[in-house]
Amino acid sequence: MRLLFILLLIAGINGNAQEHPMGIKMGGNISNLSGDGTDNLSSMVNFHAGFFMEIDAAKDFKIQPELLFSVYGFKLDSEGNTSNVRLNYIILPVMAKYFVSEKFSFDAGPQVGLLVTAKNGTGSLADVKSDFYDRDFGINAGASLVISEKVSASVTYYFGLTDVTAIDNKNFNRAFQLAFQFKIN
Secondary structure, three states: OHHHHHHHHHHOOOOOOOOOOEEEEEEEEEEEEEEOOOOOEEOEEEEEEEEEEOEEEEOOEEEEEEEEEEEEEEEEEEOOEEEEEEEEEEEEEEEEEEEOOOOEEEEEEEEEEEEEEEEEOOOOOEEOHHHEOOEEEEEEEEEEEEOOOOEEEEEEEEEEOOOOEOOOOOEEEEEEEEEEEEEOO
16 A cells, blocks of 8 residues: 555656656566575576656756566575575665766665565465565665667666565575666657
8 A cells, every 4th residue: 555655656746747757667687585594595587577757856866766566586496406486576666866977877776565476386386475574675776878768778786675584584685687768758
């Protein structure tokens, strides 16, 4: 419910699409967990996709709220068996973008995530959502390159700050992300 309120607030900032360009963002990520008891975990390639809005805040400075569906996860090696654990989130990053030139920016900002589903397995998937907390919070840092008036690319590292596992260990999401953004107005 809070996430819906935030999205409605963002959408209501200004209905003038010419003033605040919006678009589609999609890309891939390499994710894993860090923390206690993660020696038998390895990174996993996943994807993310959704929408963004670009708000001019000052000269050379923009704010970019995003609403994305993102799959984080990891490979679990246990007694010679490997299984894939996929954590499906709806995430809301809010990136501050400082443009050092017309085409290049350094980006950073907070991110909140809501766990939608968590599945374990390679064939038939088992629901393991009860092993994970519903919320994730962390920070993103990276850079963006404007390719054309309508297309840009970004590289971001996500550093989760909250424990995401509902077990004795403390584990945190980590993800290296590459994305393309397409402005639709």
